[in-house]
Amino acid sequence: MPATYTICGALIPIAEGYTTVDVQIEAERIGAIAASLPVVGTLVDATNKLLLPGFVNGHTHSPQFWQRGLIRQLPLELWLADVFDSSTRDLEKIYLGALGTAINTLLSGGTCLMDHLLPIPNYELETIAAAVRAYKEVGIRAFIAPMLQDQSFAAGLPEGMKSLALKPFPLSTGEVLAQMEAIITQFHEPEAGIYIAVGPTGFQRCSDELFAGCVELSDRYNLCRHTHLLETKAQYKLARERYGGSAVHHLYQLGFLDDRTSLAHAIWLDEPDIAILAETQSTVVHNPLSNLRLGSGIAPILKYRQAGVNVAFGCDGAASNDAQDLLESIKLGSILHNVTDFEYKHWITPRAAIAMASTGGFKGVNLADQVGSLTVGQVADLVLYDLTNLSLLPRTDPVQLLVLGRPAQAVDSVWVQGRRVVADGVMQSVDGDRFRQTLLHPAQEHSSPQFPMIHQVEAHYRTVMDLPECGFR
Amino acid sequence: MPATYTICGALIPIAEGYTTVDVQIEAERIGAIAASLPVVGTLVDATNKLLLPGFVNGHTHSPQFWQRGLIRQLPLELWLADVFDSSTRDLEKIYLGALGTAINTLLSGGTCLMDHLLPIPNYELETIAAAVRAYKEVGIRAFIAPMLQDQSFAAGLPEGMKSLALKPFPLSTGEVLAQMEAIITQFHEPEAGIYIAVGPTGFQRCSDELFAGCVELSDRYNLCRHTHLLETKAQYKLARERYGGSAVHHLYQLGFLDDRTSLAHAIWLDEPDIAILAETQSTVVHNPLSNLRLGSGIAPILKYRQAGVNVAFGCDGAASNDAQDLLESIKLGSILHNVTDFEYKHWITPRAAIAMASTGGFKGVNLADQVGSLTVGQVADLVLYDLTNLSLLPRTDPVQLLVLGRPAQAVDSVWVQGRRVVADGVMQSVDGDRFRQTLLHPAQEHSSPQFPMIHQVEAHYRTVMDLPECGFR
Numbered sequence: 001m002p003a004t005y006t007i008c009g010a011l012i013p014i015a016e017g018y019t020t021v022d023v024q025i026e027a028e029r030i031g032a033i034a035a036s037l038p039v040v041g042t043l044v045d046a047t048n049k050l051l052l053p054g055f056v057n058g059h060t061h062s063p064q065f066w067q068r069g070l071i072r073q074l075p076l077e078l079w080l081a082d083v084f085d086s087s088t089r090d091l092e093k094i095y096l097g098a099l100g101t102a103i104n105t106l107l108s109g110g111t112c113l114m115d116h117l118l119p120i121p122n123y124e125l126e127t128i129a130a131a132v133r134a135y136k137e138v139g140i141r142a143f144i145a146p147m148l149q150d151q152s153f154a155a156g157l158p159e160g161m162k163s164l165a166l167k168p169f170p171l172s173t174g175e176v177l178a179q180m181e182a183i184i185t186q187f188h189e190p191e192a193g194i195y196i197a198v199g200p201t202g203f204q205r206c207s208d209e210l211f212a213g214c215v216e217l218s219d220r221y222n223l224c225r226h227t228h229l230l231e232t233k234a235q236y237k238l239a240r241e242r243y244g245g246s247a248v249h250h251l252y253q254l255g256f257l258d259d260r261t262s263l264a265h266a267i268w269l270d271e272p273d274i275a276i277l278a279e280t281q282s283t284v285v286h287n288p289l290s291n292l293r294l295g296s297g298i299a300p301i302l303k304y305r306q307a308g309v310n311v312a313f314g315c316d317g318a319a320s321n322d323a324q325d326l327l328e329s330i331k332l333g334s335i336l337h338n339v340t341d342f343e344y345k346h347w348i349t350p351r352a353a354i355a356m357a358s359t360g361g362f363k364g365v366n367l368a369d370q371v372g373s374l375t376v377g378q379v380a381d382l383v384l385y386d387l388t389n390l391s392l393l394p395r396t397d398p399v400q401l402l403v404l405g406r407p408a409q410a411v412d413s414v415w416v417q418g419r420r421v422v423a424d425g426v427m428q429s430v431d432g433d434r435f436r437q438t439l440l441h442p443a444q445e446h447s448s449p450q451f452p453m454i455h456q457v458e459a460h461y462r463t464v465m466d467l468p469e470c471g472f473r
Numbered sequence: 474m475p476a477t478y479t480i481c482g483a484l485i486p487i488a489e490g491y492t493t494v495d496v497q498i499e500a501e502r503i504g505a506i507a508a509s510l511p512v513v514g515t516l517v518d519a520t521n522k523l524l525l526p527g528f529v530n531g532h533t534h535s536p537q538f539w540q541r542g543l544i545r546q547l548p549l550e551l552w553l554a555d556v557f558d559s560s561t562r563d564l565e566k567i568y569l570g571a572l573g574t575a576i577n578t579l580l581s582g583g584t585c586l587m588d589h590l591l592p593i594p595n596y597e598l599e600t601i602a603a604a605v606r607a608y609k610e611v612g613i614r615a616f617i618a619p620m621l622q623d624q625s626f627a628a629g630l631p632e633g634m635k636s637l638a639l640k641p642f643p644l645s646t647g648e649v650l651a652q653m654e655a656i657i658t659q660f661h662e663p664e665a666g667i668y669i670a671v672g673p674t675g676f677q678r679c680s681d682e683l684f685a686g687c688v689e690l691s692d693r694y695n696l697c698r699h700t701h702l703l704e705t706k707a708q709y710k711l712a713r714e715r716y717g718g719s720a721v722h723h724l725y726q727l728g729f730l731d732d733r734t735s736l737a738h739a740i741w742l743d744e745p746d747i748a749i750l751a752e753t754q755s756t757v758v759h760n761p762l763s764n765l766r767l768g769s770g771i772a773p774i775l776k777y778r779q780a781g782v783n784v785a786f787g788c789d790g791a792a793s794n795d796a797q798d799l800l801e802s803i804k805l806g807s808i809l810h811n812v813t814d815f816e817y818k819h820w821i822t823p824r825a826a827i828a829m830a831s832t833g834g835f836k837g838v839n840l841a842d843q844v845g846s847l848t849v850g851q852v853a854d855l856v857l858y859d860l861t862n863l864s865l866l867p868r869t870d871p872v873q874l875l876v877l878g879r880p881a882q883a884v885d886s887v888w889v890q891g892r893r894v895v896a897d898g899v900m901q902s903v904d905g906d907r908f909r910q911t912l913l914h915p916a917q918e919h920s921s922p923q924f925p926m927i928h929q930v931e932a933h934y935r936t937v938m939d940l941p942e943c944g945f946r
Contacts, residue, residue, distance in 0.1 A: 323879030
């Protein structure tokens with residue numbers, strides 16, 4: 001049973017400006033919000049602190065924690081070859097990667113994450129178990145979408161199956177779905193804050209049968225759906241080649257898109273695609289850092305908002321966003337789009353950005369009716385920011401400072417499902433310094449590591465993407 | 474006389490990978506770099522630390538320190554109305570703003586900044602004196618370019634002089650230049666690390682005579698030249714209206730462009746303009762955060778690099794980049810351009826980015842022959858980063874982690890002109906906590922402050938920029 005708290009004197013944003021309130025947390029929920037409340041349970045002094053609902057990191061890949069700073073400057077399809085070649089096969093590193101990702105999320109304002117998690121081949125259940133162990137230990141709310149595919153790497157490239165002799169994917173669609181069901185029955189535990197979601201990696205390496213099987217599992221077990229969508233121009237070309245049209249329309253026909261579906265990236269969409277996302281109430285998860293790092297493009301976020309498509313923010317994995325700071329994603333993901341529209345009245349304000357990160361994020365994982373706003377009766381996923389932190393001074397507009405500044409260690413306290421998991425900036429259930437020591441060894445510099453698979457793919461990629469044959473790298 | 478140091482066991486990047494060296498600092502300069510050196514002076518243990526040359530914050534406006542988080546989401550021309558309306562007129566705040574900007578720069582890897590400083594009217598010399606006091610106290614290398622203009626706000630807008638009834642600029646060109654010369658003779662003191670530069674604000678509010686006068690002062694006193702250049706589409710339109718052609722060509726004809734000239738923003742340039750920058754060896758200072766925040770555009774940085782134009786990084790003022798973190802500018806300023814060119818072999822690598830920030834930055838202020846690289850004989854502007862900081866773990870490629878990650882408090886030590894101004898992450902000559910306390914009061918939330926001047930300008934701006942007459946804000 002979580003403890004009871006009275007947060008006293010917290011600044012909260014209201015329609016016009018700010019006000020100062022007390023907030024009671026009782027039995028996991030926000031029990032009361034008022035100007036002055038009797039102190040019940042633990043008193044938390046929130047003088048000079050800003051209280052906001054927790055944010056959602058709507059898309060990440062926790063094992064890539066070990067690939068931070070490792071991968072060269074490459075577009076997704078070639079970067080992916082390096083990522084696959086350097087992925088960890090160590091279950092302890094899976095656990096530590098999830099731990100690190102959860103800590104980064106909590107200390108940057110997130111109370112919930114969507115881990116699109118690539119299992120270690122032949123150790124699929126053990127991989128999920130390692131991540132679940134970490135998330136329970138830290139106390140974050142975690143969606144785990146095991147990344148599924150039933151087609152080879154070659155299938156993910158335009159003309160890939162014609163020209164690339166890469167090994168086929170080793171499991172059948174039925175085997176992949178059977179594993180997925182085993183994961184669901186073993187690990188899906190919403191009351192503990194651990195949710196399994198169906199996560200086909202993306203249409204580019206998944207058959208229609210795999211998508212259909214995921215839809216069936218999602219319906220039967222009431223699970224969220226998550227996938228990569230049209231992250232690159234190569235994927236846009238591939239969809240035209242494979243379906244003779246739009247990947248979004250194809251997923252729509254397969255019944256994959258609904259109000260429990262979140263779609264990572266969603267960069268190369270046309271107007272009719274956007275209308276489908278609005279109609280199906282699907283959520284776009286915007287990963288601006290990764291989209292720049294991989295040269296994928298600028299997602300049409302202002303168009304999504306104008307069309308009524310729900311947009312959340314994500315960090316993406318550390319191999320393509322070498323930091324895992326949700327506030328950084330929120331900042332860049334809001335200001336980036338100002339250069340796409342001269343009509344400044346369309347620009348995303350800092351207040352809109354925090355609504356996208358909280359309400360929008362929880363809507364994307366189908367929990368917005370229970371969590372994501374400062375409302376009495378909602379489950380208490382709350383974050384308290386220290387406004388006396390140097391990175392938030394001098395004090396002007398606190399939400400503008402938080403979103404447009406570069407807060408460093410400004411998170412004072414975090415509650416997840418009413419449980420205080422961060423207090424005074426310190427993780428409560430994990431020894432942060434011991435975790436840091438664990439990461440210190442071995443401290444061996446990797447410089448421009450050379451991985452083999454890219455050499456099988458690069459010439460083909462350059463041909464299909466109309467890049468000159470001889471690079472000068 | 475600065476002290477002598479032996480930095481022992483520092484990791485430094487070399488052509489292939491990294492190596493570990495000792496570095497001696499003697500009489501302001503790098504005295505020796507070798508695998509093993511006798512300890513002279515103060516021993517600095519650099520085990521698990523990365524040593525790099527200091528970076529240059531090539532463009533900022535220190536008084537905007539007080540406008541962090543304050544200004545709404547607006548394009549430059551309207552934002553500027555709010556900025557002018559909310560600029561500080563308090564000399565103590567000028568001093569504290571310069572102090573804060575210098576601290577932010579040092580703790581994010583910079584040893585030098587270019588402060589394009591708007592003096593308080595009628596207190597021009599006092600304004601410069603306040604900033605100089607702060608920079609000397611902190612011990613940063615500072616260029617101060619007093620921001621000069623001799624035309625009104627209205628002149629800076631297309632058709633502005635025709636349609637806008639704003640008050641004319643109160644000083645004549647001669648008066649402005651006389652003030653500038655007084656500032657030079659009183660404050661230009663290179664041996665103390667304080668350099669005055671000529672800084673006409675931009676062609677949009679400066680006459681040809683003012684530019685000519687600045688060129689003459691620059692030549693006579695051997696000063697750097699600094700100006701805003703073609704930051705917005707409105708400025709591009711204005712140049713066509715005023716000169717019948719390119720602002721770059723016009724500045725070239727005025728003799729303003731040379732290898733001591735740095736140009737902030739440089740977004741709306743055509744191919745012939747780029748050729749002029751290359752020919753004159755001018756430097757572009759890239760301010761990516763500000764350019765997104767104000768919707769100004771994405772500067773064609775990859776084209777500049779291909780044309781041989783020197784590019785440095787800047788933060789710009791805190792009213793348009795509410796953080797002042799140089800590493801954030803370097804990160805965004807390198808990855809942003811990946812979406813502008815599918816040829817990934819053109820993308821800026823982290824190693825190229827740190828060269829732009831150090832060598833490129835010092836070239837922009839005409840000091841690259843003396844400072845900006847890890848070379849024996851160069852003046853010691855050096856920064857040591859702690860690789861055991863959680864934000865730089867797990868250890869993969871240290872330079873990739875530094876540039877592509879989100880380092881928080883990773884700066885261990887900073888030397889400027891051989892003087893250690895940061896040690897163990899702590900400012901040596903300024904009490905950081907006392908500074909923070911100074912900023913705490915008054916802590917009054919400002920929410921959506923309403924400033925008057927924008928109402929005189931917005932309708933005109935919307936008309937000349939072809940935006941619909943009735944906004945729906």
